[in-house]
Amino acid sequence: MSTTTERPLTEPTFEALAKRVDDAVTALGGLDPAAREVAEELRSAIEEIHRAGLVTMVRRMRSDGAARDVLFELVDDPTVHLLLSLHGIVRPDPVTHANQVLATVRPQLHSHGGDVTLVRVEDATAFVRLEGACNGCSMSSVTLRNLVEEALVQEVPSISSVEVLPNEPTPTLIPIEALRIGLDPASEGWVEVGPATELAVDDLSPLSLTTATGERAEVIVVNAGQRLSAYRNECAHEALPLDNAVLDLSNNTLTCPWHGFCYDATSGECLSAPGAQLEQLPLRVDDGVVWVRVDG
Ligand code: FES
Structure with a gap:
């Protein structure tokens, strides 16, 4: 039987060493409490020895002009840096x-x-x-x-x-068929809102619209810096109306007055609860007249 320990021909990579530590820490979590305590104690005792030795080496190298340069070079090596920072000898980057x-x-x-x-x-x-x-x-x-x-x-x-x-803007996708303009927009669910110039600038306008088929829809039109967006007048939180929502042009946000859910004013994306969204309605301006499609 051979008594020699085989050594790898090349040193393991930084990633391989880090993975080995991660794997061991994960395996530690699966031990029963008594075994884990023993393993933790062993790890702690070995770490103390390493730390004491490393502190001695670093102190000695720091006090020697030539060795200090070598020490600074070594600290730039990722594995050495990790080792020293794990032992609290250097601060992590x-x-x-x-x-x-x-x-x-x-x-x-x-x-x-x-x-x-x-x-x-x-x-x-x-x-x-x-x-x-x-x-x-x-x-x-x-x-x-x-x-x-x-x-x-x-x-x-x-x-x-x-x-x-700032976060990357998230465009709201509106199906292209929803944007088609027919000869009779009213029959396609479009409702005339009125002249664009009559919409409150840098504010929101709550509107009660009625389609050609008699369907009623509560809508808000947001005019943020002359960019118009229409939404169903229901907060994504508890569907309460947004009549008194606060439009903040500096952040381009719309904040619900009831419990503070905050939305991107242009896309309706909820910034307070990821995944929530105001229901955006197609809006177009024809010859200065604003139309919103509430039914399709
Ligand atoms: S209903 Fe708007 S935040 Fe609750």
């Missing part, structure tokens, strides 16, 4: 550190239907994108945004400010 901090606040964001993505860290500023309930104009969204900002600025020494990047 700002992006890793910021992501670790965001992971601690994410459960709170998720419980309110929100989320955050770190886009980059540049010149001490973290650029983030906010989703769901973190995005918009309600009180809860402001609170969640503050939570993200405070966590990053307080916990990551190299970050002193946070910038929120």
Whole structure:
């Protein structure tokens, strides 16, 4: 029987090492409590030995001019950096550190239907994108945004400010057949609203429309910077009317007055509850006259 230990010809990659750690941590979770306690103690004891040895090496290298340069080079190596940061000897890089901090606040964001993505860290500023309930104009969204900002600025020494990047616009798709203009628009469910110039500018107009077949429809027409959008006058939350909704042109949002659900004013996409949506109705302007299709 051979007593020699076979060594790999090449060193394992950083990814392979990280996966091995991840797999072992996952397997640890499947042990019964007593076995897990023993395994945790073994891991902790081995880590303490490694940490003590590493601290001695780093201290010694730091105190020697030539060795210090080598130490700084080594710290740039991803595997060495990971090892030293796992033992708390060097701080993780700002992006890793910021992501670790965001992971601690994410459960709170998720419980309110929100989320955050770190886009980059540049010149001490973290650029983030906010989703769901973190995005918009309600009180809860402001609170969640503050939570993200405070966590990053307080916990990551190299970050002193946070910038929120706008989300990519989400177009609302309206079936092309809904946009066809026939000889008799009224027979196709189009209802004449009136001259575009009579619609309140930078505001919303609640309207009660009646189709040619006598069907009534409660509608709001939003005029945000002369961009017109029509929606059925029902909040996606509890279907309450949006007559007194607040149109915020700086964010292009529409906020329901009842419980604060916030919508993109142009697409009707709900920013407070991902997946919810105002029912958008086809709208067209013919010779300065606004038409909305409420029945098709
Ligand atoms: S009905 Fe609009 S937020 Fe509740």
